[in-house]
Amino acid sequence: MHYHSTGELLLLFASLLKIVAALTVTEDTTLTGDQTFSEAVTIEDGATLTLKEGSVYKFENDLSVHGGLVLDNRNVDGTVSFNRESSLNVTGSFELAVSNDVDMFFTSFYNSGSIYVKGSAVVQPAVTFEGLEVFINDGTIDAGSLDEGPAHSAIAFGDAFDPKKTPFINNGKVVVSGTEKFIEGNVVYLLAGNAVKFLSPPSEGTGSVEVTNSYIGLNARNNPGGPEIQLKDSALYLPANFSTSISVLGLKGSIVAFSLTPTSLLPDMKTTLQDGKLPIGFPDAVATIADIDGTIVPCGIKQDLFTLRATESIYNTNPGISFTDSFPSIPDPVTTTTVVGEGHTVTQTTSYYTEAAGGTCEMKTTVYPTASTLSTRYSAAPSAN
Ligand SMILES: *[C@@H]1O[C@H](CO)[C@@H](O)[C@H](O)[C@H]1NC(C)=O
Numbered sequence: 346m347h348y349h350s351t352g353e354l355l356l357l358f359a360s361l362l363k364i365v366a367a368l369t370v371t372e373d374t375t376l377t378g379d380q381t382f383s384e385a386v387t388i389e390d391g392a393t394l395t396l397k398e399g400s401v402y403k404f405e406n407d408l409s410v411h412g413g414l415v416l417d418n419r420n421v422d423g424t425v426s427f428n429r430e431s432s433l434n435v436t437g438s439f440e441l442a443v444s445n446d447v448d449m450f451f452t453s454f455y456n457s458g459s460i461y462v463k464g465s466a467v468v469q470p471a472v473t474f475e476g477l478e479v480f481i482n483d484g485t486i487d488a489g490s491l492d493e494g495p496a497h498s499a500i501a502f503g504d505a506f507d508p509k510k511t512p513f514i515n516n517g518k519v520v521v522s523g524t525e526k527f528i529e530g531n532v533v534y535l536l537a538g539n540a541v542k543f544l545s546p547p548s549e550g551t552g553s554v555e556v557t558n559s560y561i562g563l564n565a566r567n568n569p570g571g572p573e574i575q576l577k578d579s580a581l582y583l584p585a586n587f588s589t590s591i592s593v594l595g596l597k598g599s600i601v602a603f604s605l606t607p608t609s610l611l612p613d614m615k616t617t618l619q620d621g622k623l624p625i626g627f628p629d630a631v632a633t634i635a636d637i638d639g640t641i642v643p644c645g646i647k648q649d650l651f652t653l654r655a656t657e658s659i660y661n662t663n664p665g666i667s668f669t670d671s672f673p674s675i676p677d678p679v680t681t682t683t684v685v686g687e688g689h690t691v692t693q694t695t696s697y698y699t700e701a702a703g704g705t706c707e708m709k710t711t712v713y714p715t716a717s718t719l720s721t722r723y724s725a726a727p728s729a730n
């Protein structure tokens with residue numbers, strides 16, 4: 346390890362106190378125990394700094410990761426803190442293993458390398474990213490891919506309260522993946538997966554967001570990181586009263602749930618498939634979801650109530666929409682049956698099948714009235730239930 350810009354004696358003294366001044370890491374280095382970096386830390390390309398067996402890690406100045414930084418703070422009492430007046434510049438790889446919430450707030454936040462968040466098996470720590478003046482991802486920000494065994498984390502971009510902040514510009518990739526089953530029937534196991542939230546202001550850029558066995562929440566009028574959200578067995582939360590327009594891959598097997606809305610809103614939450622788009626109507630807003638991979642069929646749109654379960658005893662039941670190949674079961678038709686002609690009554694229904702028609706789903710049956718066989722149609726529009 347070579348120390349630049351500060352006298353070695355000063356540094357030696359400082360490191361005895363575990364307060365490290367300006368540090369340039371040029372070869373692989375491991376520091377154990379708590380660390381306070383009062384001046385800038387630069388890890389050069391080709392070198393990795395490993396921080397472990399500490400519970401308090403404090404970065405009081407700029408942090409530049411051009412090589413590797415592995416920060417392991419899975420101590421339940423541990424903290425990792427950064428200085429919001431400083432900058433983060435990652436062109437290499439930054440692995441952050443945490444058990445507690447971390448605010449990664451910087452004046453300039455720039456990533457063109459990889460930032461990996463590793464979670465905890467016990468709790469779901471939240472890592473929130475924010476850049477006050479520069480807030481750019483040209484690389485990968487990933488929660489979950491490096492988890493060893495079941496572990497959970499939640500990442501968020503932006504500010505929950507201040508819509509006037511600098512938008513998150515995602516020209517790269519945000520990846521959030523859980524390994525456990527996240528959706529089973531109508532139950533979403535919120536703590537089984539990881540989570541990503543896009544807070545205010547709306548994010549920009551041409552990048553993508555890939556969500557597997559996890560939860561994605563759009564908490565602003567938001568197009569998260571450009572044109573594309575890729576869902577795999579995941580749940581997408583949309584605020585009910587913002588008009589939103591997003592493009593989604595992998596709607597099939599995923600659900601779109603609306604957690605602000607009382608269940609009484611369900612009758613108003615209508616959607617039909619129109620030119621590959623699903624306009625979801627709320628009383629005062631329309632969310633438009635473009636089905637990029639074109640896998641949704643009108644008979645595969647199912648409006649229902651979903652249980653968002655945190656624990657056995659903590660859960661919400663919310664209206665939402667899921668997408669399947671076709672109806673998982675035949676719904677009750679909304680319309681009544683009329684048998685044409687005098688003196689006929691329906692004695693049995695022998696067959697039924699579903700068919701897409703005009704953007705909704707129709708259910709047809711053949712009925713056998715008493716006198717002769719007639720064929721009639723029930724019109725069921727489950728998506729507009
Ligand atoms: C990040 O660091 C690289 C390499 O030193 C530099 O070229 C780039 O300008 C920096 N970017 C920002 C936004 O600070």
Ligand SMILES: *[C@@H]1O[C@H](CO)[C@@H](O)[C@H](O)[C@H]1NC(C)=O
Pocket residue numbers: 586605629
């Ligand atoms: C939109 O949602 C917010 C947050 O729940 C609520 O305070 C506000 O009244 C809603 N606006 C409308 C028009 O429903």
